[in-house]
Amino acid sequence: MDVLQIVALGLMATVLIVVVKSQRPELAVLLSVAAGVIIFLLMVGKISSIIEVIKELSERAGISMIYLGTILKIVGIAYIAEFGSQICRDAGEGAVASKIEFAAKILIMVLAVPIVVAVLQALLKLLW
Amino acid sequence: MGSSIDLIFKIAGVGILVSVLNSILKHAGKEEQGQLVTLAGLAIVFIWVIQLLANLFDQVKSVFRLF
Numbered sequence: 001m002d003v004l005q006i007v008a009l010g011l012m013a014t015v016l017i018v019v020v021k022s023q024r025p026e027l028a029v030l031l032s033v034a035a036g037v038i039i040f041l042l043m044v045g046k047i048s049s050i051i052e053v054i055k056e057l058s059e060r061a062g063i064s065m066i067y068l069g070t071i072l073k074i075v076g077i078a079y080i081a082e083f084g085s086q087i088c089r090d091a092g093e094g095a096v097a098s099k100i101e102f103a104a105k106i107l108i109m110v111l112a113v114p115i116v117v118a119v120l121q122a123l124l125k126l127l128w
Numbered sequence: 129m130g131s132s133i134d135l136i137f138k139i140a141g142v143g144i145l146v147s148v149l150n151s152i153l154k155h156a157g158k159e160e161q162g163q164l165v166t167l168a169g170l171a172i173v174f175i176w177v178i179q180l181l182a183n184l185f186d187q188v189k190s191v192f193r194l195f
Contacts, residue, residue: 009133016140023147026170030177031139037177037184038132048191069193076192080185 006039029091036083070115074108135176142169 013035021028051072058068081104088097146169153162188194 009136013136016136020140020143020147023150024143024166024169027139027143027146027173030173031136031143033177034135034139034180037180038136040184041132041187044187044191051191072192073194076188076194079192080188 002042006042009039009042010035025091029087032090033087036087040083067115070111073111077104077107077111080104132180135180139173139176142173145169 013031017028017031017035020031055065055068058065081100085097085100085104088094088100146166149165150162153159153165
């Protein structure tokens with residue numbers, strides 16, 4: 001019944017944010033940050049057990065850990081960047097949100113370069 | 129986990145308290161002290177939320193192996 005907990009937490013946080021927002025919009029932003037972090041922290045244990053299962057499956061399939069590690073890093077960067085940019089956009093700062101997303105895209109590209117190079121090398125081997 | 133859910137109530141409580149104090153002080157003609165109360169409330173809540181965010185970043189780093 002974790003979903004009931006999460007929904008109750010979200011509704012409660014929403015009501016409190018609406019109450020606070022009319023008087024103190026800056027505290028409403030911090031309140032929504034806190035609600036988002038708490039919901040993620042409630043889910044962290046489940047995410048890590050799913051990742052353990054995926055790791056085990058990839059070991060059984062003989063996939064190199066380098067690729068899985070890269071994918072996990074990309075997911076982590078995407079999550080954190082999304083979190084930050086959503087908060088900025090909620091507070092009305094769309095420009096800062098777009099810059100956070102831009103930086104996250106660049107960082108993900110840097111992480112993906114070795115995989116792209118490996119794919120291209122495999123292609124070249126096939127061609128020649 | 130209960131303590132972190134308490135944090136939401138604490139932040140909302142600080143927000144309501146600050147706005148009530150602000151309107152009282154404004155009524156009494158002490159608007160600059162009202163500004164200080166607002167700033168103090170913001171600083172307190174900021175410290176709490178930053179600790180929570182540091183916790184989030186540590187968790188994400190360890191779960192997704194971002195080092």
